[in-house]
Amino acid sequence: MSAIRRFRIAAIPADGVGQEVVAAGRQVLDALAAASAGALAFAFDWQEFEWGCAYYGRTGRMMAEDGLEVLKDFDAIYFGAVGWPGVPDYVSLWGLRLAICQNFDQWANVRPVRFLPGVRSPLRKAGDTELDWVVVRENSEGEYAGMGGRNFAGRGPGGEIAVQSALFTEVGCERIMRFAFDLARTRRRRKVSSVTKSNAQQYGMVLWDEVFTRVARDYPDVETESVLVDAMSAKFVLRPEDLSVVVASNLHADILSDLGSALAGSLGLAASANLNPERRFPSMFEPVHGSAPDIAGQGVANPVGAVGSAALMLGHLGLPEQAARLHAAIEATTAAGILTRDLGGTASTDDVTKALIDALHA
Numbered sequence: 001m002s003a004i005r006r007f008r009i010a011a012i013p014a015d016g017v018g019q020e021v022v023a024a025g026r027q028v029l030d031a032l033a034a035a036s037a038g039a040l041a042f043a044f045d046w047q048e049f050e051w052g053c054a055y056y057g058r059t060g061r062m063m064a065e066d067g068l069e070v071l072k073d074f075d076a077i078y079f080g081a082v083g084w085p086g087v088p089d090y091v092s093l094w095g096l097r098l099a100i101c102q103n104f105d106q107w108a109n110v111r112p113v114r115f116l117p118g119v120r121s122p123l124r125k126a127g128d129t130e131l132d133w134v135v136v137r138e139n140s141e142g143e144y145a146g147m148g149g150r151n152f153a154g155r156g157p158g159g160e161i162a163v164q165s166a167l168f169t170e171v172g173c174e175r176i177m178r179f180a181f182d183l184a185r186t187r188r189r190r191k192v193s194s195v196t197k198s199n200a201q202q203y204g205m206v207l208w209d210e211v212f213t214r215v216a217r218d219y220p221d222v223e224t225e226s227v228l229v230d231a232m233s234a235k236f237v238l239r240p241e242d243l244s245v246v247v248a249s250n251l252h253a254d255i256l257s258d259l260g261s262a263l264a265g266s267l268g269l270a271a272s273a274n275l276n277p278e279r280r281f282p283s284m285f286e287p288v289h290g291s292a293p294d295i296a297g298q299g300v301a302n303p304v305g306a307v308g309s310a311a312l313m314l315g316h317l318g319l320p321e322q323a324a325r326l327h328a329a330i331e332a333t334t335a336a337g338i339l340t341r342d343l344g345g346t347a348s349t350d351d352v353t354k355a356l357i358d359a360l361h362a
């Protein structure tokens with residue numbers, strides 16, 4: 001009898017709807033594991049951490065002091081969303097999510113934009129055009145390097161100034177671009193679009209462009225283009241069929257991927273993987289959306305983004321067929337019209353979760 005493969009997963013639901021969608025994702029993943037058998041059997045050993053804004057209220061910290069030490073031995077991290085009124089967003093984000101991403105060198109953030117059957121896109125052409133692209137976000141530096149300062153002395157009340165610098169290193173640019181080109185080679189359309197703003201930002205973004213041109217030479221089989229971020233925003237709406245892999249800096253990709261998920265129908269659908277491709281540290285899988293305080297606690301959060309992130313986690317853990325099964329279950333569920341409120345439906349989080357599990361067994 002072959003041994004069952006076990007994966008140690010750290011669950012960090014954190015705040016608001018993060019708690020609801022992580023609970024849903026765990027149920028779906030456990031159902032998938034329970035249905036596995038024989039030589040392909042696998043199971044998840046979950047450990048849940050109660051870090052987040054409520055923990056901050058009790059302890060003054062967003063995560064335990066030895067949190068990173070504890071997390072580093074897990075096979076993966078399954079994350080919800082962080083942020084809650086009463087705690088400044090920069091405190092909650094830097095204290096938990098960015099602390100994990102940056103200390104675990106999760107330098108590649110992969111955010112697929114998927115159009116699902118049964119979900120109405122605000123894009124008219126989505127009805128008859130195949131649309132499918134991936135945003136690859138530089139996740140370790142750029143505009144989120146945390147460099148800067150404020151409160152410069154001597155300017156008096158009302159005269160304060162603040163500086164927020166963006167950091168672009170040749171190593172950081174090169175690794176994310178090679179990642180994007182390697183990903184493009186696995187896709188039907190081998191194309192990488194680089195997002196830039198080098199017309200206005202003549203240092204960091206010019207370095208970004210130069211590295212893109214240099215790396216592209218090693219991938220002569222991959223089409224390329226370099227597009228200013230403002231033009232790329234328009235292209236997402238007007239010519240998305242021309243996109244396959246979009247590589248962008250930390251801030252540009254953060255904004256563009258929200259636009260992409262809105263175009264696919266809702267922010268609640270979008271999945272993401274924060275990868276440490278060298279596997280020195282665990283990677284982290286999370287929906288793109290935040291804690292949605294406006295709908296938290298009502299049982300109406302869309303769990304599809306979190307479940308899609310679980311599929312990305314399965315791929316990373318070496319279970320691509322299981323990831324494909326999960327995607328098929330998502331498509332069957334949306335195609336059957338079992339949709340939460342953000343998509344115009346009436347289903348609850350639990351209804352969608354149950355439908356996903358039923359679809360796995362179908």
Ligand SMILES: NC(=O)c1ccc[n+]([C@@H]2O[C@H](COP(=O)([O-])OP(=O)(O)OC[C@H]3O[C@@H](n4cnc5c(N)ncnc54)[C@H](O)[C@@H]3O)[C@@H](O)[C@H]2O)c1
Nearest residue numbers: 081082083084089267268289290291292294295301302342
């Ligand atoms: N990765 C993260 O942890 C992350 C990302 C973005 C924002 N945030 C934090 O989340 C908090 C709220 O931020 P925000 O309102 O700008 O963004 P948000 O993503 O939480 O919400 C934006 C809109 O999308 C809707 N929405 C989000 N997730 C949904 C889901 N699963 N199902 C249905 N609808 C959903 C919300 O109801 C809201 O109308 C802030 O504290 C912010 O800092 C965290």
